[in-house]
Amino acid sequence: MKAFRRFTVRVPLPTELADLTALAHNLRWVWHAPTQELFESIDPDLWRDTADPLRLLAEVDPERFAELAADPGFRDRLTAAADDLSRYIDDPRWFGDDYIADLGPESVAPQGIAYFSMEFGISEVLPIYSGGLGILAGDHLKAASDLGLPLIGVGLFYRSGYFHQSLSHDGWQIERYPVNDPTSLPLTMLTDGDEPVVVTISMPGGRTLRAQVWVATVGRIPLLLLDSDVPPNDEELRSVTDRLYGGDQDHRIKQEILLGIGGVRAVREYVRLSGHAEPTVFHMNEGHAGFLGVERIRELISGADALDFDTAEAVVRASNIFTTHTPVPAGIDRFPRDMVRYYLDADERGCSRLLPGLETTMVVDLGDEADPGVFNMAHMGFRLGQRSNGVSQLHGEVSRAMFADLWPGFDADEVPIGAVTNGVHGPTWIARRWQELAGGDDDGGAAAVAGLPSAEIWRIRSTLRAELVDEVRRRTHASGRERGFTDAELGWTADIFDPNALTIGFARRAATYKRLTLMLRDPDRMRRILTDPDRPVQLVIGGKAHPADDGGKALIQQVVRFTDDPDLRDRIVFLPDYDISMARDIYAGCDVWLNNPVRPMEACGTSGMKSAMNGGLNLSIMDGWWDEMADGENGWAIPSAEGVADEHRRDDLEAEALYSLLEESVIPLFYNRSADGVPERWVDMVRHTLTRLGPEVQASRMVRDYTTALYGPASTQFASICADGFAPARDLADYRKVLDRSWSSVQIAGIDESGSGASLDHDSPQRVSLTLTAHVALGELSPERVRVQALVGRVTDAGEIVDPVIAEMDPTSGTDPSGRTLFVATISPARSGRHGYTARVLPRHPQLSDDAELGLVRYPVGTAEDAGPGRTDVLVPGANT
Numbered sequence: 073m074k075a076f077r078r079f080t081v082r083v084p085l086p087t088e089l090a091d092l093t094a095l096a097h098n099l100r101w102v103w104h105a106p107t108q109e110l111f112e113s114i115d116p117d118l119w120r121d122t123a124d125p126l127r128l129l130a131e132v133d134p135e136r137f138a139e140l141a142a143d144p145g146f147r148d149r150l151t152a153a154a155d156d157l158s159r160y161i162d163d164p165r166w167f168g169d170d171y172i173a174d175l176g177p178e179s180v181a182p183q184g185i186a187y188f189s190m191e192f193g194i195s196e197v198l199p200i201y202s203g204g205l206g207i208l209a210g211d212h213l214k215a216a217s218d219l220g221l222p223l224i225g226v227g228l229f230y231r232s233g234y235f236h237q238s239l240s241h242d243g244w245q246i247e248r249y250p251v252n253d254p255t256s257l258p259l260t261m262l263t264d265g266d267e268p269v270v271v272t273i274s275m276p277g278g279r280t281l282r283a284q285v286w287v288a289t290v291g292r293i294p295l296l297l298l299d300s301d302v303p304p305n306d307e308e309l310r311s312v313t314d315r316l317y318g319g320d321q322d323h324r325i326k327q328e329i330l331l332g333i334g335g336v337r338a339v340r341e342y343v344r345l346s347g348h349a350e351p352t353v354f355h356m357n358e359g360h361a362g363f364l365g366v367e368r369i370r371e372l373i374s375g376a377d378a379l380d381f382d383t384a385e386a387v388v389r390a391s392n393i394f395t396t397h398t399p400v401p402a403g404i405d406r407f408p409r410d411m412v413r414y415y416l417d418a419d420e421r422g423c424s425r426l427l428p429g430l431e432t433t434m435v436v437d438l439g440d441e442a443d444p445g446v447f448n449m450a451h452m453g454f455r456l457g458q459r460s461n462g463v464s465q466l467h468g469e470v471s472r473a474m475f476a477d478l479w480p481g482f483d484a485d486e487v488p489i490g491a492v493t494n495g496v497h498g499p500t501w502i503a504r505r506w507q508e509l510a511g512g513d514d515d516g517g518a519a520a521v522a523g524l525p526s527a528e529i530w531r532i533r534s535t536l537r538a539e540l541v542d543e544v545r546r547r548t549h550a551s552g553r554e555r556g557f558t559d560a561e562l563g564w565t566a567d568i569f570d571p572n573a574l575t576i577g578f579a580r581r582a583a584t585y586k587r588l589t590l591m592l593r594d595p596d597r598m599r600r601i602l603t604d605p606d607r608p609v610q611l612v613i614g615g616k617a618h619p620a621d622d623g624g625k626a627l628i629q630q631v632v633r634f635t636d637d638p639d640l641r642d643r644i645v646f647l648p649d650y651d652i653s654m655a656r657d658i659y660a661g662c663d664v665w666l667n668n669p670v671r672p673m674e675a676c677g678t679s680g681m682k683s684a685m686n687g688g689l690n691l692s693i694m695d696g697w698w699d700e701m702a703d704g705e706n707g708w709a710i711p712s713a714e715g716v717a718d719e720h721r722r723d724d725l726e727a728e729a730l731y732s733l734l735e736e737s738v739i740p741l742f743y744n745r746s747a748d749g750v751p752e753r754w755v756d757m758v759r760h761t762l763t764r765l766g767p768e769v770q771a772s773r774m775v776r777d778y779t780t781a782l783y784g785p786a787s788t789q790f791a792s793i794c795a796d797g798f799a800p801a802r803d804l805a806d807y808r809k810v811l812d813r814s815w816s817s818v819q820i821a822g823i824d825e826s827g828s829g830a831s832l833d834h835d836s837p838q839r840v841s842l843t844l845t846a847h848v849a850l851g852e853l854s855p856e857r858v859r860v861q862a863l864v865g866r867v868t869d870a871g872e873i874v875d876p877v878i879a880e881m882d883p884t885s886g887t888d889p890s891g892r893t894l895f896v897a898t899i900s901p902a903r904s905g906r907h908g909y910t911a912r913v914l915p916r917h918p919q920l921s922d923d924a925e926l927g928l929v930r931y932p933v934g935t936a937e938d939a940g941p942g943r944t945d946v947l948v949p950g951a952n953t
Contacts (some may be wrong), residue, residue: 080480085129086141096125097258098157100291102195103214103499105507107153107378124197125652126258150452161292164279165220171779182779182787184351185223186339187212188331188361191234191316192227194290195481196652197936198257199233201615202316203581205397205677207652208463209357210290211497211678212778215771217291218499221779222349224342226335226361228327229254229286229297234316237553237616237649244630245625245648249315254299259286262296262338264345270297271337273329274425276417281309283330285338294348296338298330317618328449329415329426332363335713336371353786355393355778356457359405359449365392365456366427366435373429382805383798385456386919390801391790393782394457396450397675398487399470400585412436412447442477454478454489458789459782459920461490463676470672474918481929483711488922492781493697494676495774498766501682503660505532506762518763526755527748533663533687533758538571540661544612545569547647547654554648568642569610576691576740577662577683579614579650582624585673588615589627591666592634593727598707601734602643606741609734610643611666612658614650648903655679660686664707664738667692668730670722672699681769687758691738693726706761708733783920793919804919810852811873811915811928817851818858820932821892822909842899844934846881847892847909855883859916859923867908877902881911 085092091299092111101107101603106435107246112119115132122128140146172181191206192198192213201207216223254261262269262285271282282300312326314427332910336354343350365388370476372384378386398404416432417425424432438455439447454460454475462468473484497895501519509524510517521529549565569575580587591611592598602609613631619626628646636642647654665683667674667690677696684690690707692698702709710733713725746752767773824845844862862884865876867953881895888894901907913930914923 088141088147089137089150091150092125092129095153095157096129096148097260098289098291099194099258100157100160100217101125103497104156105504106156110149110153111258113146113149120444126197126256130256148576159786165218165292166776167220167222167779175784178788179790180785180788182351182353182354182783183222184343184349184933185216185353185355185783186226186336186351186364187216187223187355187357188226188335188364189357190227190327190331190360192225192295193652194241194288194295198288199252199651200227200230200316201652202234203356204676207496208397208494208676208678210773211495211500211771211836212357213290213293213295214497214500215495215775215935217293219294219772219775219779221775221783223293224288224339224348224351225293225295227295228313228316228331229299230313230316231299231301232315232318235616235619239551239628239632240648241556243629243636245628247619254286257288259288259297259919262287262342264341265319269338269341269345270302271334273334273337274417274822275309276414276425279306279309281305281312281326281330281334283334283338285341287342294342294346294742296335296342298334298338300330321407321411324405325411325415327406328360329363332361332365333367333426335361336364336367352790353391353393353783355395355783356453357395358397359394359453361457362394362439362449362452364641365389365452366430366438368392370427370430377798379798379801380805381430381809383801386801386804386808387790387798389456389458390783390793390919391786392457392459393786394453395463395492395780396453396460396471396773397463398450399467399474399673399675401474406441406639407439407447407449408903409436409439409445409447412439412811429918432794450475450569451478453609458925459490459786460488461492461782462953463491464493464697464700465491466672466696467491467675472673479924479927481931482927486886486924488924490781492774492777493700493790494654494678495686495769495771496678496681498685501656501659501695502685503536503656504685504827505535521759524759526750526752526759528756529687529758533755534572536660536686537575538661539662540575540612540657541569541571543654543657543661544645544647545883548645564638564641568645569612570608572740573608573610573643574664576609576611576664576666577613577658577688578611578666579647579655580667580677580679582615582617582621582627584623584627585614585670587668587670587723588613588624589630590668590723590727590730592630593723594731595634597731599640601731601739602640607739608643609739612645612647612662614647614654614658616650634721652936659683659688662688663742664688665690665692666730667695668710668726669693669695670719671695671714678769684761687762689738689754689757689761691730691733697769701765703764705757706765707757708737789919789921792932794912800919804917807857807915807917808926810857811926814853815928815930817849818853818913818930819849820846820860820913820930821849821888821890823847823911823932825909835890840901842909844881844897844899844909844911847888847890848894848895848913849890849892855893857916859914860911861913861914862897862899862909862911864899864901864907864909866903866905873908873910876886 095107111125118128189209191201193201193207193210213225231252232249233252235249238246239245268284271283275281282302283300283790284302286297333585368388369384369497372379416433422431424430425589439452441448441451462471471489472487476484479487506517509520545565549562552562580586632646659682665680665688667677667680671693672695674696680690693710693712711729713722716722741754827842860881862879862881863876865873867873879897879899881897884894915926915928
């Protein structure tokens, strides 16, 4: 019979072992090898099966604990581990004196940072993640802990989390949703005295969505997880947090309302009860958390200062950061506007019951896009975040082009979306053998590896490969049993894979653009590569398809059927249920990491980073992080057939390039051995990867970049805009109202030119001096409230200015006969050739962080780029009307 509800019983530990409970509940053990070794010594077999301290403490026999309590050696190791955790939490870190000492006199360090994400991949024992976004969020928290940032994570607790994957007999993906019991996980309920804290959110029809708050401790970082499975929620509302990325759009919008609005309310409760500093920076990790911005506006409107909407919006924008992870429009959460209106639940005055004090039309307009019937979560994120970024340099470029319509009149490279390239948490992903060499250094052991003999590097790599082979054999046998095969039929799994053969890894979501089956484009050629008797290659594959993605499931089935061939199954395997545990083994053991997405659809692709940290060489399309970090010595770039419109032909071309690289470069280099059996050139590339690339892909580098480029400036901006009782915020709000009224009156009626020196066609353009005078009608605006710029550069046949040089134009004391203000600049072209110039007018205010921030620009009358009246005049942070 099946249990109606589960619960966990824990036998009290002996007093001498009480510190085990604290060590088990702080998820720092996930990346701290000595603590893992301590738990492993309690019961090595159980630890090998679970790698879960709380489960181990629940299942080990009490007699064993009594034995350990009487063991002085174990007690000493326990005390040392507990003391080390205390030092880790309390001792100064980078964010303290080192960071503050580097701040300028006008800068303000963030006193708190709230980081919102739909999923967090901390450990396989806390299964509230699905893939790259969650793993990135988990690594962000871990690195923030290591660096000492005052960060609070905010997410949802899913009772079933993401699914476990198995395969049917014919290779079709099967999903299972095991129940997550919070009492058996490293979670603590947030309470006020003896009562659980309950966050409430108004729902249409007079209902109330309630959520309790679980706290996971990730080193120094609290992670707040909202859980709707509580009475007196009705069955529908209890199921809001049932599954990650489950259900339809209606289910999804309730989850995102809970994350954004409920998450802010949970943060306020946590701060009140814990004494943690109030966050001055809020970070939206993707558009799922976009509603946090309107909740913060609601707080300011209804708070003691009672700000108006525009002033409150200015305050919120100054301290909000938005990170986009998707390179394609299809990856954005878009809801029907009527659905959003339904949940905003307007009263008879048009004010939202979900967000009291806010007009529903103002909130709906924040998600405006080209389709008038759609509410776009990413657009709301950009509008309510003064600073935004993609997750690699190439992805930043893609995002600037993808969202350029939000900033009409600006070239894509001027769109204010920056880039912080992702990183991965070294202590989590680097194999223990490399970590032992590192000795705790933040560079992942780069300095130690640099001086290692080639034979020693090769020995470590060979050991890690052999360990992966053992894991492949174990997992392949287990998968076969789940598929219905008998032990007698699975005897072959005991000898699959060769510990000395070139081993390639490919593991990621089975999304179409990642092209799981590109390697099978020419199956006969792939067969020959795998089964070469002199230079064998073996390939380990893993990945999940979304439960609703039958196309992705079909790709997995195609791969599985290929691997089932008796002539190939000892050289290629598909391992189901790809998760953090499996990933660590694959990243550590593979010699080569394969990545072949359709460029430029991979936002970052951090799996290759994790392989590189372990000495794996990347074999990848130049996409995501690899586009900026490949240097020819840390792997191989697969040529991309961008521009080929026929996707089948493109796949053919890129598959051919992949096969050729394997046959002509990768495989020969691996098997070209010295007299002592070491592939010297290969090892040189491994050493280069570990010493040069390893430090660059660290999450510590990423979080430092976020802190210096985004968190710090946002905190400084927040302090500035709130000064003097929000006077700067009010001034910005008033300024935007003037822009709303008068921007249509701003015009550049003409530009006069006068020159000196040689002609513009002269071969020595540095001798040319050209004075430009723009005649600018300003409407209600004063000259100090605009920025007028001259742009000059070489022009194409179509008249487009290429790579313009921008010069600020200064207002003069005079006006032209029509009363227009005159702005003047002198320019000197630095290159020869055909040149052109123009001018433009931009808003100017000390609380704006970028010229393009408001999406307003004026070019000379008649210029196509001129943002004339209508939709192109919409203020990016305001209502799109």
